[in-house]
Amino acid sequence: MQNSINWPQEYTPGFTDNFCSNEVIVAGLSTAEVWKYLNDTRYWPHYYSNVADVRFYDGYPGTELYDNARFFFKTFGFPVEARVTEYVAPQSGEPARISWHGWAGEEGSDERLDVIHAWLIEDLDGGRVRILTQESQRGKPAQELAKAVPNPMINGHQEWLDGIVRSAKAQLAV
Template identity: 65%
Template sequence: MTMNAIIWPEGYIPGFTENYVSNEVIVAGLSAAEIWPLLSTPALWPTYYANSANVRFYDDKGPVLAVGDRFYFETFGFPVEAQCNEYVSPADGQPGRVAWHGWAGEEGTEGRLDVHHAWLVEDLEGGRVRILTQETQKGKPAEELHNAKPNPMINGHQEWLDGLVAAARANQGAK
């Protein structure tokens, strides 16, 4: 069986940035269609992931992400400006893909952080779903996050995945 991979933009290829994290879960009894609305609607993130807050879109966009949409949220103590640069809903035989470029701090300063955060959601045989999230980060804050032990990005993204799965299961029970 072949599984799909994240598509990386130039300048954000893992191994060539100050920080890279990868988290993945594969769970039975859920589908990409059940996960997708919780992930593609940023206003829902704080309902299942405590490390996200104050989500808002710009230019009367939203509530669901789309390529080119600008949005804002707070996470890991950073006020993140972001722009969605990949969005493909899951379909039969095709994984869902969503990614954004996020940034915090003034461009050209030591406090600047730039990230590419990507998600892949795909159905696997046997009634399973795979959720993969990977992020590359550039800048001095990324270097500090990389050196922190335990790694707050690995742990935070795992909480995001676990919350996403729990929320999807709760939605199944509410039907």
């Protein structure tokens, strides 16, 4: 049985304004090999064209995510403030997890967008790894994104997944 994302109640898919889910299963990679390309934000702009200006708050000098990390980045035309809400580094037999609450716009305004962007990476039998990313969104911008065809969230997150896989495979080829 495959694992699933842990959702805060108010972000349960189906009860929010927009939801997207992307997943890849790849042979020849492990959770440990994939993890660094998600966990370390310095890699993001190298393989994902829709992210820029990643920076951390609270005097943190590093580039790796951690439990309760407060950070900023730009994506999908939004300046996103974020805080890590779940952080489970790879452990034998357990899925790795990262989730963050992201927000843009003034609270209570029509421009306000609130999201939970969650990631799950797990080793599967046969030397395969599963990378799942899902995002559940609330607010008027989310309602508009839900109507867009093609869906920019699905396409953007697929690029993010494909970039992580390419980066991890390239590391193995060295």
